Amino acid sequence: FLVERRVNEGFPTFFDSLWWTIVTISTVGYGERVPLTFWGRIGALATIFVGMAVMGTVTGRIASFLMERQMKEENGALDYHRLKGHFVVCGWKREMNRVLHQILDADECFSPVSTVLLNRAPTESITDIRNDPRLKGIRYVNGDLMEERDLIRAGIKGATRVLVLADHLTEGDLRQIDSKTVMAVMSIKNLNKNAYVCAELLDTKYEKYLRLSHCDEILSSREFVRAVTACAASGTGLSHVLQALISGTNGGCLETVKIPDSFIGKTYAALREYFFYEEHRQLIGLLENTGNIMARKREALRDAQKNPDISSLVPKLKEVKSLTANEPVINPPADYMIRRYTRGIVITGPEKGSAR
Known part of the structure; x- marks a missing residue:
């Protein structure tokens, strides 16, 4: 402005110079105002190069942030501790897609967007779930359902309802799977006493421990299957x-x-x-x-x-x-x-x- 104002009618006020500087930094300029003096053009060149550097840096930072977030989401590394009123499914079962379909069909209050999965399933299994049109938008946290920090990342403190499945990814016998379920329920109730917690057991002898943990609903899946099988065998x-x-x-x-x-x-x-x-x-x-x-x-x-x-x-x-x-x-x-x-x-x- 100081250099051009006496010889260039394109910069009559300081605001016009400021406008031209901002436009030149963010783009290549509109061409309606052009510096005429030597020092004015030197300043314009410096402004253009600074603008290219600034915009390149900003664009790169934004692209890097979006890419990093996408990678974290795919790997289950995002943190959902600020979520409220959602549904958390802990553990993994075979044919998980069908299990999730039936869960969402049974309760219209929850949608895939308000559902968080917490498990250590293989990446390809999670990808299959995300590619399912009915489960679009479902959230995923890669973690252990017994680890408090992973439960917090899944937003347990703000969850309304929690389902703890008998985790088929757990190595060992049925006792270890049920022990993991009991420990998970204890941790969940410690973090959020108001959450409605339903847990799946494989052996009913662990039921008393879940009741001591104030588990709201207990599903003895193997016992139920045995009872139905006995009914079928009776021929009634x-x-x-x-x-x-x-x-x-x-x-x-x-x-x-x-x-x-x-x-x-x-x-x-x-x-x-x-x-x-x-x-x-x-x-x-x-x-x-x-x-x-x-x-x-x-x-x-x-x-x-x-x-x-x-x-x-x-x-x-x-x-x-x-x-x-x-x-x-x-x-x-x-x-x-x-x-x-x-x-x-x-x-x-x-x-x-x-x-x-």
């Missing part, structure tokens, strides 16, 4: 019934549903009539103490302490201690009272409105 056809109810292949589906708040404290008979005539579903039982079992016990303990009758306090405390998460009550008596935090176990027909 019950295995087909169970498969149809769980998968919903024949239209009917077994599920748990929320009970309207107005039925808390009312009888099972009244609720059964409501589901049959209003919801067109067949109520077959109740699922009590649903949700986070630690929260249920804390609330029950507060209610017990409010009772002024000291003689009834000890039995109440024993009742609180014996609370079991997700306890099914199948076909209770008609006068059975509906409690808080209870869901209905229902069979839904193929078409709503088919019941009369």
Whole structure:
């Protein structure tokens, strides 16, 4: 500006010179303003070279950052500790794609984008999952489900729900796999007591350790398979019934549903009539103490302490201690009272409105 202002009408003000400098640094300039003096042109050349260096450096940094992030994402090295309200799947099973499909189909609250996988599966297996159109956007953390730092990277502290699978990548026998599951649940509950944790066991003798860890739901997969196999061997056809109810292949589906708040404290008979005539579903039982079992016990303990009758306090405390998460009550008596935090176990027909 100081050099050109007296001989060049293209730079009448300091702002015009500043505008020209910024445009020249970021691009090659528009050509509407050209320095005429010797020192002005020297300054323009310096500005052009500085602009090329600056833009090259900035572009390189951006490209390097994007490439590094992509590589970290592919290798499962990203950190998701700031995520909130997501779903974490720990461990690995064969045919993991199908397992994830069924999980997402069963719960519409979660999507692939809000799901984080934590395991040490081979890269090609994770690539297969990412290439699955239905699982597009799913997140992955390469780590050990027993390591606290890996659990934190998977965002356990902010997770709403956690599923711990019997990890088929664990070397050793069934005891080592189940021991790893128990240790993982203990670490998860230590990091996030409010998360709903479901764990898969291969041997039921470890179930008591999971209950001591306040695991909310325990799936004894091998025990379940043995029971279904025994049903099939009996020749009663019950295995087909169970498969149809769980998968919903024949239209009917077994599920748990929320009970309207107005039925808390009312009888099972009244609720059964409501589901049959209003919801067109067949109520077959109740699922009590649903949700986070630690929260249920804390609330029950507060209610017990409010009772002024000291003689009834000890039995109440024993009742609180014996609370079991997700306890099914199948076909209770008609006068059975509906409690808080209870869901209905229902069979839904193929078409709503088919019941009369």
